[in-house]
Structures are given as structure tokens and as C-alpha cells.
Amino acid sequence: MAKEKITTSNSKPIAMLKVLNPFHIWALGVGIVLVGEFMGWNFTVGKGGAYASLIACWVIGLLYTCVAMIDSEVTSTVAAAGGQYTQAKHIIGPLMAFNVGLYLVMAYTMLCAADALVVGDLMKSGAEVMGYANLDTKPFVVLTVAFLAWLNYRGVFATLTLNLVITFLAFTSLIVLFLAVDPLHQGVVLQHQALLTDLPYGWIGVVAALQFGMWYYLGIEGTCQAAEEVRSAGRSIPLGTMGGMMTLLVAATITWFVATGLMPWQYLGQAVTPMYDAATLLGSSQLQLMLFVATAFAAIASANGCINDASRAWFSLGRDRYMPVFFGAIHPKYRTPYRSVLFLVPIAISFAFTGLLDQVITFSILSGLLGYTFMTFNMIKFRKMWPLGSIHRGYIHPFHPIPAITLLTLCCATYFATFLGYGASLLSIMAFYILASIWFVLRRYKFVKRADQFTMPWPRPKGY
Amino acid sequence: MSKNYTPPKQGMFGQIFDTILVLVLVYASLMVPLLFKAEAKAEAAAANAAAVVKVSWESLGQNEIQQQQWVKLGYDPEKAATLINSRFDYSIDPMMLIITILVVAGYFIFMLKVSDKQYREVIREKFDNK
Numbered sequence: 001m002a003k004e005k006i007t008t009s010n011s012k013p014i015a016m017l018k019v020l021n022p023f024h025i026w027a028l029g030v031g032i033v034l035v036g037e038f039m040g041w042n043f044t045v046g047k048g049g050a051y052a053s054l055i056a057c058w059v060i061g062l063l064y065t066c067v068a069m070i071d072s073e074v075t076s077t078v079a080a081a082g083g084q085y086t087q088a089k090h091i092i093g094p095l096m097a098f099n100v101g102l103y104l105v106m107a108y109t110m111l112c113a114a115d116a117l118v119v120g121d122l123m124k125s126g127a128e129v130m131g132y133a134n135l136d137t138k139p140f141v142v143l144t145v146a147f148l149a150w151l152n153y154r155g156v157f158a159t160l161t162l163n164l165v166i167t168f169l170a171f172t173s174l175i176v177l178f179l180a181v182d183p184l185h186q187g188v189v190l191q192h193q194a195l196l197t198d199l200p201y202g203w204i205g206v207v208a209a210l211q212f213g214m215w216y217y218l219g220i221e222g223t224c225q226a227a228e229e230v231r232s233a234g235r236s237i238p239l240g241t242m243g244g245m246m247t248l249l250v251a252a253t254i255t256w257f258v259a260t261g262l263m264p265w266q267y268l269g270q271a272v273t274p275m276y277d278a279a280t281l282l283g284s285s286q287l288q289l290m291l292f293v294a295t296a297f298a299a300i301a302s303a304n305g306c307i308n309d310a311s312r313a314w315f316s317l318g319r320d321r322y323m324p325v326f327f328g329a330i331h332p333k334y335r336t337p338y339r340s341v342l343f344l345v346p347i348a349i350s351f352a353f354t355g356l357l358d359q360v361i362t363f364s365i366l367s368g369l370l371g372y373t374f375m376t377f378n379m380i381k382f383r384k385m386w387p388l389g390s391i392h393r394g395y396i397h398p399f400h401p402i403p404a405i406t407l408l409t410l411c412c413a414t415y416f417a418t419f420l421g422y423g424a425s426l427l428s429i430m431a432f433y434i435l436a437s438i439w440f441v442l443r444r445y446k447f448v449k450r451a452d453q454f455t456m457p458w459p460r461p462k463g464y
Numbered sequence: 465m466s467k468n469y470t471p472p473k474q475g476m477f478g479q480i481f482d483t484i485l486v487l488v489l490v491y492a493s494l495m496v497p498l499l500f501k502a503e504a505k506a507e508a509a510a511a512n513a514a515a516v517v518k519v520s521w522e523s524l525g526q527n528e529i530q531q532q533q534w535v536k537l538g539y540d541p542e543k544a545a546t547l548i549n550s551r552f553d554y555s556i557d558p559m560m561l562i563i564t565i566l567v568v569a570g571y572f573i574f575m576l577k578v579s580d581k582q583y584r585e586v587i588r589e590k591f592d593n594k
Contacts, residue, residue, distance in 0.1 A: 094583070194527055264530045428494075432490060451589035464583070
């Protein structure tokens, strides 16, 4: 495929480099998400108990399998930076695209802030073990985001190669932990019979747990952001994304199994670093050190992938004038969206410094959820406007429209889950997107070149 | 055949203003739920203050293994009681639920309708005005 020409703010045509393979896509997707197995997933236990967490893990796993199937088909056909944003632009329209771009930027920037906070908290825990109490976490938050932004500024290949290595090491640590707890012999290390209880809130707790169940997989759809930088989008995106989903399903189940066999659910439901705590409970300093390093690696890999994805989404919004065109520039030497990378650094740090971790996480989750809801309309319209055979698709997902309908049903259930306990946050975040939409229609859209919003070499869509 | 739309150029001041406006909206939406939370926290603190009693692992309903794990995690009954007694309230306010459904559904309906109108304009310019 020929490189797509991209016009920078000074009108010099530069394209991003096509250097990535399916392993990089796997690393991008799993790298962003894997931190969710080390922290965050356990809030499902707090909302509904241990069994509710397992049910949420599988039900939300189904939601994300639908996301991966739909995304693989549309992204392998609309291979451009911005991922779902570019899809929305070509299939639904500018206002939807603007909102999808914002979902991506907010979901990833806030997730990056949460990751940096985890690195800071982990350093504090490590310092306490070594006898240094009250370590200030702020410098670690700044250093983490600044170092990763520098890496992203310098080039995508090195960025995602780093993710490949540290994500693989973090995933391996979960396998080692699983083997270390002697999983085949109950009562030796694992104590499920004594620690697992009935559903503390009944079945409504199971529904409520779906909200944080998204942490098991949140961000896997970020693989689409690299569509413009892979050598073969039709092969790499489906392989990397579906392979990533399989990895995450295994990792999520292992994580639940180990943690619930070691900790009372009331503790687990609010723990900041549950897997590190699990290793601490085993009494092995080597395992403790391994999980300390692995949790840090998982958080760094996630923050790294988030900077990569958020900057590409912000860049795409700028390139199309949905946001100021200043951000739509590519570095002439490194071929990265450098202005967007630099702009998001202080934003991510400021989110981290608000101290509103649960608010930041809820914003990230809800932005992701709004994006998945969009995918259902997007998929139905995509097949209607360009039926199979009318354009070349890199991958065709089976059983259409069952995945789209399943996804919409599960999204509605997850909105209800968020309403249970986080209703005010849900309305507040919706207010943000509604106000931003009104602002876009009344002010921002006048700067957008209409015909430039459709760049794919496709025939006129049916019905238009 | 109609003429393609030519957008105005935006100056640097306008670009900075638009960027800051979006950021202000984000920070505001992060802060607003805190107002509700502060109220709920004050109520919870008052309830906890009224219910201070001597606790034991037995009164907290913890079996022998659970007690062992709490102790390994560095918790005594008093410290663990805060976590064990902390519960979500899942009672549903029907009015709030209806408002939330209307807000989410209304948002998507508005967005799909306006997007469709804008999309038709894009397609017309792209395919009719070559």
C-alpha cells in the first residue's frame, strides 16, 4: 500500500512510517490493558463480591470480543491514524467523529494519569519496605510521563518495541505467580473454600461489577490507532487484536483465581496493588520483588501505549481542524505527531495531580464505553452503506449483526452498572460531551473543510 | 452543482482559546461529582460516629482463614472493620434512573441526527462537486 500523504501545518507532505508488525500491535493492545490485571480489576470485587468479579470478567470479556471483531473488520478497511475517529468520519459523520476523537483522547490520557499514579504509589510502597517512609510520589509521576513522552516523540518503532519487551515480562510474571501458588492443590496456598463467600449484594452486585469489569480489558481497541503505521493493516490488526484478547482472557482469569484465593474480598475490593499484595502474602521476597517490577512494567507499558494512542487521536482531530490545526503536524525527522505528544504531557500530569483517582478512572471507563456504543451503530451502517463485495475489506468478521447487537446490549448493562454507585459521575461526564458537542456544532465546525472529511477511495455510500 | 465550502482561517488566539475551553470543560466535569461526594461523605462520617462499638473478628463475621489473611496483611479487627462495614448503596431512585436514560439516549439521538446532516453535506461535496 502506498504511503498516504499527510499535510503538515506548513503544507509539507510527510507520511508516518510503516514499520510495525502484528507483535507490535499485540504489544500496543495488551501493553495498555495489562496494568488492569495488576490493579483496578479488583474494584469489581468491591462492587459485587468475588464471584461477581469472575462473572464480570467473562461477560465484559464477551463485550470486548465483540469490540475486537468489529474493530478488526473496520480498521483493516479504514487504515488510518485516529482509529475509530477516522472510521466515524467516513461512516457516520463529523459530529460523531469529533466525539469519538474526544473519547479516545480522554480515555487514554486519563488512563495514562492513573498509570503514572500507580508507578508513584508503587515506589512509595517499595521505599517503605526498604525503610524510607513518606516518599513523595509526585516526582515519579512526572518522570514517568516525561520519559515516555520523550520516547513517543522520538519514534513509534522504539516506543512499541519497548512495550513488547516489558509487556511480555509482566505477563510472564503472572504465569510465574500462578505456578507459585500450587494451583492444583486447594488448601496448601490457595484458600478459596474459606475465602469465597456468597454474593454480598445479590445479583444487582453482579450487574454493578460490570463497570470496573472493563478494567480487565480497557484499551485493547487502541490497536486501531497504529493502523497507519503497520506494514499490512489487513493482517496485523486482526492478528494483533484477537491475539491480545486471548492473552487478556487468560491473564484476567489467572489474576482472579490467585487473588481471590489469598485475600478476603473486602480487602481485595479496595486494594491499590492487589497482585503485589498477593506476592507479599506468599512470604517470598523474590516473588515480591518480581511482582514489584512487573507491576511497574505493566503501568509503564500502559502509560506508554496511552501516550501513543491519545496523541494520535489528538493529532487526527487537529489535522482535520476539529481541534486547532496546530496539533496536526508530524515531526519532519522522527515522523511522529510531536506537538500532540508534547501538549498531552502537562495534561496527563495535571489529571494525575488532581488526586481524583476514582473520578479519573470513571472518566476513562465511560469514555471507552461511549466509544463501544458508537461501534455498534458504526458497524451496522458500515455493512449497509458498503455491502460485502462493494469495497475491499482486509478482514470480514463472522455472524454479523450478532456481535453488534450483543455489544449494544452489554453497553446498556454497563451504563446501568455505572449508574449504580457512580450516577453523579455518569451525568457529569455526559454533560461534558453534550456541551462539547454543542460547542462543535455552533463554533468549531465552521473551520472544517467538508469534502476533506472523506479520503477513502470508496464508491458513494448507499443511501447518500 | 454548488460550490465547495471554504472554511475561514483560524488565528493563533482562537486556537489557544478553543483548546483552553475544552480543558476547562474537562476539569469542571471532573470536579462536579465531588460536590455530591462531599455530602455523602459527611453523612457516612456522621453514621460511623454514631455506631462506634468494640469489634472482634467474630463480630465482623470472619472465619479462621480470613482472620489469618487479614493479620498477614497488617490489619487488626478495628482497622479491618472500616473496610468490612463499608458497603455500596444500590437502592435505585427511579427519577434519577429515568433522567440518566434520557440523557444518554438523547445524546446519541442528537449526535446521530446532526452527524447524518453533516455527513450528507460531506458526501455531496465529495462526489457531486469533483
